[in-house]
Amino acid sequence: MTNALEIEGLTKQYGDGFQALKGIDLHVSQGDFFALLGPNGAGKSTTLGIVSSLVNKSSGKVRVFGYDIDTHLVQAKLNLGVVPQEFNFNQFEKVFDIVTTQAGYYGIPLGRASQSAEKYLKQLGLWDKRNTPARMLSGGMKRRLMIARALVHEPKLLILDEPTAGVDIELRRSMWAFLEQINREGTTIILTTHYLEEAEALCRNIAIIDRGRIVKHTSKRDLLQQLSVETFILDTEQELDGAPALEGVSCRINNEGALEVDVEKGQGLNAVFAQLDALGIKVVSMRTKANRLEELFLRLVEENASDSAKDLEGAA
């Protein structure tokens, strides 16, 4: 089956000489929920900007559902919906007009555009605001407006560049539910985010980009399996004065007074509970320390920074 997105040897050098991308290879399968992660300035937005025709590439190939953007740009664009990082609509236009105008750019007549706009504005809770100028919307509403606008032409691939930045937790969860729903219905989604728990909750496959290079490109499951140690937080019935001596695991009392236990993969928790039980410590609740993906992300980025420094030393 054709991939939703294929990127080969993609490079980008800006006018000031800055090399933002140094040969990116990436593929996203149809139906995937894919996360492109990386620190600020890593090249995420440049990559997605090239895919969505907002940035000119220096070299390399990009194909959207098999359509090469150099030779079949119109077909590639018809399959693509883009939700950018920053608000990029006319603040003085009404919500409904913004969405139907975007449909018009895709050649969708006003009748059909209005039906599609109504469908997505309702699903995203903006129908009551359809006659409101965009500048009057809250930040979360503006983000949802950009999602409705990106979906109005029913693209098969939706790119979201930090869609939940600055959105409160409740709204973020409802946006997650919406994105999961359209993904289940067949839309391939590529997401960049700084909230790593978002990628962990939503995505099946992940690429990590740093300094213009892909440093990891695998499934979330494989990535998480690379964690050798997982940390659990145990809330105890009685307040502990200090960390108990537990054989085979390291533990400590965290800032909240809860017990943090580092457990190696495959070790299991039964021995820990048995020891705590023997010490008369009753555990009332337990949770995984957030965020597993964050630990991996930091480790991979640090490794890449170290490799880059070695390369520079070698070059010197």
Added chain:
Amino acid sequence: MRIEALWVAFYTIVIREIRRFTRIWPQTLLPPAVTMTLYFIIFGNLIGSRIGQMGGFTYMQFIVPGLIMMAVITNSYSNVVSSFFSMKFQRSIEELLVSPVPNWVILAGYVTGGMARGLGIGLIVTLVSLAFTHLTIHNLPMVVITVFLTSALFSVGGFINAMLATKFDDISIVPTFVLTPLTYLGGVFYSIGLLPDFWQGVSMANPILYMVNGFRYGILGVSDVNPFVSLGMILVFIVLLSLVALRMLQRGKGIRH
């Protein structure tokens, strides 16, 4: 894109442009009507009555075609330059860039939007002028063709200005320091026959002179230059500037990194 889809994309841009300038009508439609009324009262009635005839017509009749053309030129230009630059500034131009609309449809949509405002203002000014003088049309096709082509030309000019502009100052430089002087010196208020030979020669290098005189010929039947030369020049400039604008769009000048 299929032809039907291209047509939908084109009229979507045009309708959005018309919606924009009618939404802010106190800034776009009212000021030219007020300004031109003042021109008619002060230059046409008060000063014009002391000037006497020019080119065989009353001074009021003589300046009406030039003032209509001046309004068409400045409004066609400023509509496109301010609308397109605002889209760049607000980044809503990205809505178009991610879509499959071809560059020539984008250009045609903006130019038509600029023409809608320019010609709309031209009509308003014409109606205002009827309160001050009687207008007879000498050559209707010449009037219509000249005003349409001039409006199209300055809409394309405004588009190029907007592509090149990086800040709001840049969109007022050309109208203030180029368009206004060329329009005032383009025979709106006088016949270049009144000028010494040297300045007549200099005036012939002013492209706006040809447009004003082509339009004046259509209305009054008098012109300082051959009206068909005027039409030819406008057409050549439209083609050249459109090619420049399309090239800039293709390269993403000022709109793509």
